[in-house]
Amino acid sequence: MHYFLEFEKPVADLVGKLEELRALGAGDERSVNVDEEIARLETKAEQALKDIYAKLTPWQKTQVARHPDRPHARDYIDALITDFTPMSGDRAFGEDAAITAGFGRFRGTPVAVLAQEKGHDTATRLKHNFGMARPEGYRKAVRIMKLADRFKLPVITLVDTAGAYPGIGAEERGQAEAIARSTEACLALGVPNVSVIIGEGGSGGAIALATANRVVMLEHAIYSVISPEGAASILWRESSKAQDAATNMKITAQDLLKLKVIDEIVGEPLGGAHRDPKAVIEAVGTTLETALSTLVVEDAATLKRARRDKFLAIGRTLDR
Known part of the structure; x- marks a missing residue:
């Protein structure tokens, strides 16, 4: 059974009825033919799902992006990266499991991989700190990027975090500086x-x-300067206004593509990536392969200049 979000309740009700009918039809002494009713309800449930996902609000997309069954970074690495060798530690303080980093092969090409891992159950979420990295995680990322640059390896990053960890220890160890250094290393x-x-x-x-040459988003992912709840708390002193914040912040892939903050959207299966992880991971792989094939022919100076120009251009307006 799928974990249904609150706005998916009409579909959940239909699926519940389907399960009851299937159980009834599987009985040894089957007194009624339920096949026709099952087929009708399956069609109705699929149509209900299409109708809901055709008009998702930014807040509903936020819920889909946070769905507990959504494939995580490790799922992408396991499916797309062969011979993956993880690297640990920042050579200054310690290891941060919120960021998985290492080297492997993507469809035959040696690459460096940096990924924010949230975890899939209580134990792994605690281990990975829910994907919220500390300074040592970003310093590890810088270390891996420098190695990738030295050995001329393309870098793939998988982003999935509510934000950097805001704890006292992280701030004492230079969280803001570590984030800035990692951004600088990307550039x-x-x-x-x-x-x-x-x-x-x-x-x-x-x-x-x-901060990459190409930034792509999954169809129902979100990307923002702060979480909707955080923005609502600051603007209205009321986290319950998160829905309003999500709408006004333009956090969806569709909005960000129009604003030229991202370069491409990768479609998700009907109902979100969690309904068909294999399909969405394959789609991401195809997108990565296409993007890298157009970038590997450029020299270092061109890549740096294009990346810098891309980010400096965000938010500019031209008066004609």
Whole structure:
């Protein structure tokens, strides 16, 4: 059974009825033929799902982006990266499991991979700190990017975080400086880097890995300077206004493509990535392959200049 979000209740009700009918039809002494009713309800449930997902609000997209069954960074690495060798530690303080980093092969091409991992159950979420990195995580990312640059390896980043960890220890160890250094390292790369926002792209914690030549988002992912709840608390002193904040902040992939903050949207299966993880991971792989194939032919100076110009152009308006 799927975990249904609140706005998916009409579909959940239909699926519940379907399960009851299937159980009835599977009985040894089947007194009624339920096949026709099952087929009718299946069609009705699919249509209801289409209707709901055809007009998702930004807040509903936020809920989809946070769905507990949505594929996480490790799922993408396991499916797309062969011979993956993880690297640990920042060589200054310690290891941060919120960021998975290492080297492997993407469809035969050696690459460096940086990914924010949230975890899929209580134990792994605690281990990975819900994908919220500390300074040592970003310093590890810088270390891997420098190695990738030295050995001329393209960099792939998978972004999925509510933001950098705001704890006292993280602030004492220079969280803001670490984020800035990671962003700087992205800009300074002389090799192609492509970033995929697979769930949440939250604040500087995301931009530290997403300052790339190509930035792509999944259809129902979100990308923003702050979470809707955080923005509502600041603007209205009321986190319950998160829905209003989500609408006004332009956090959806569709809005951000129009604003030229991102370069491309990767479509998701009907009902979100969690309904068919294999299909969405394959689609991301195809997008990555296409993006890298156009970037690997460029020299280091061109890549740096194009990346810098891309981010400096965001938000500019021209008076004609």
